[in-house]
Amino acid sequence: MKPLGSLARRRGRPRKFAAPSRSVTLTLPETVLATLRAVDADLSRAVVRVAESKLARGPRPPAELVAFRGRAVIVVNPTRTLEEQTGVLLIPLSDGRALISFDESMTVARLELRIEDSLDDRRLSQADRRIFEAIRALLKNARRSGDVTLHQRSIIVLESQRLRKRRSAAKRRNSRPPAKNP
Numbered sequence: 001m002k003p004l005g006s007l008a009r010r011r012g013r014p015r016k017f018a019a020p021s022r023s024v025t026l027t028l029p030e031t032v033l034a035t036l037r038a039v040d041a042d043l044s045r046a047v048v049r050v051a052e053s054k055l056a057r058g059p060r061p062p063a064e065l066v067a068f069r070g071r072a073v074i075v076v077n078p079t080r081t082l083e084e085q086t087g088v089l090l091i092p093l094s095d096g097r098a099l100i101s102f103d104e105s106m107t108v109a110r111l112e113l114r115i116e117d118s119l120d121d122r123r124l125s126q127a128d129r130r131i132f133e134a135i136r137a138l139l140k141n142a143r144r145s146g147d148v149t150l151h152q153r154s155i156i157v158l159e160s161q162r163l164r165k166r167r168s169a170a171k172r173r174n175s176r177p178p179a180k181n182p
Helices: 030-039 043-057 080-086 108-119 126-144 161-175
Strands: 063-068 071-076 089-092 098-101
Touching: 030 043, 063 126, 071 126, 080 089, 080 108, 080 126, 108 126
Parallel strands: none
Antiparallel strands: 063 071, 071 098, 089 098
């Protein structure tokens, strides 16, 4: 039973939401604002409706095929470990997941080997392990399928010079052998 004090009318503006809430300030592109206003004229309610619909879908699988016109690509939950362990570049997608890309020197077979090697590493976190295992399963199933052909395609990736320099420096740091203690 609720205490009588909680039933009493509160002073001030009525609550918009039943759950605890607070005021936040956002800077959004005009196109996003227009889209949110199409969901609800009240922007805060529009944000909540969009967020709740996404939450209702539940968590995404660690890796999955996204199909379009008879073709499919693998999208993953982004993890820096995947980039570092396999040499792939993850291209962020608008839904928070990422597309796997790699340069000409990488092949699908080489990627599968690197994923297998990474799965042998006991230091791999459980979240990363789930992503690696899901990618391995997708590639393995595609390779073994009689009605699927794996193709390696190129995509155009624009990268800032600053980011390229940071990636190069990180690669050099990661490729150095550990210092020996005297």
